[in-house]
Amino acid sequence: MKNFALIWIFCWLLSPHWAHAQRDLEGLVYDVVTKQRLGEVYVKNLRTQEAIYNNSRGEFKIQVLPGDRLQFRKLGYNADTVEINNQVALIINLKETIKQIQTVHIYGRRNPDDVRDELKRDYKKAYDIAAPKELLSVGMGGAGLSIDALYNMVSKEAKNARRFTQFLDKLHRENIVDYYFTPELVRNLLGLEGEQLKVFMRLFRPTYDFIASNDHYQLVKYIKSKYEIFKLHPNLRPLRELPDIKLDVNKEK
Incomplete structure (x- = not known):
């Protein structure tokens, strides 16, 4: 019975279900020109x-399966798509693009x-302390746990x-x-001024995900589409932010 169980497990490991x-x-993402590692890449x-x-x-x-396609996007870089086969790890090189929004629509702002x-x-x-450390260390005596990494x-x-x-x-x-x-x-596209401009900016501020994954054309299209909503509801105003209320849950009565 024991031998039968071992044979069954061995066959299951070799089955297409396990293989797939x-x-x-x-993986790692690099700038193709500078060879510097790139962070905040959308995968x-x-x-x-x-x-x-x-x-x-x-x-x-x-997480992937063979045949999956991974897309890599970063603001200011050309997107790349890679098909997964049997790669053990991925090295992705992204090429910087010409920042059209920056050259046309930025007025004296510092680059983020x-x-x-x-x-x-x-x-x-602070960044050095926060950086993840390797838990395993290898020395003359072999591999072991890194005390510094555990403490960190x-x-x-x-x-x-x-x-x-x-x-x-x-x-x-x-x-x-x-x-x-x-x-x-927004002013150049819609002609809004003063309070109306402030309200529109607060109501329809895009998310970072949108900015990071779209180009100037898509941003302009987004602003114009939101303006159609704004015109239908001219008295729409952002909700007031609720004040922070701190409760001392440990206080004894």
Whole structure:
């Protein structure tokens, strides 16, 4: 009976079901010219519609099956699509494009990438502490767990550093939206001024995902389509932000 079970398991492992089981595929994304790693790259499995962003070190991990197609997009770069066969890992090289929005519609604003690089220099220690460390270390005595990496996972300093860098990453994405979705652009397209312009900007501010995955033409099309809604509801106003209410749940009565 035991031998029969072992034979059944062996056959199942060799079956097409196992051979085509979904797996995690890891990879890196580089700038094809500078050879620098690229972060904030949008990675999408076109079959499953699963989408992720890679990390600041250019690394990504996503589930795939043979035959799947992965799409890679980053603001300011040509998109690339790769078909998955039996690759153990992927190396993706993206080519920078001409930033049409920047050359035509940007008026004296600092490039968000320059701002982010400056923040990384100013807060280098926080980024160094927040960076993931290898859990396994290899030395003269063989492989073992890295005490420094374990400490970095659980220490209060490391947790605070990760929260801080995550906040800066979120701020960077908001800066990118502001960089392209500008009052000057909306004013030139729609002729709005004053309070109407402010209301439109708040009501129809696009998301970072939209800005990162679309070009200037799509942004203009988006703004004009939202203006049709705005004209139908001229008195529409953004909801007021609710105040933060802090409750002391540990307070004893």
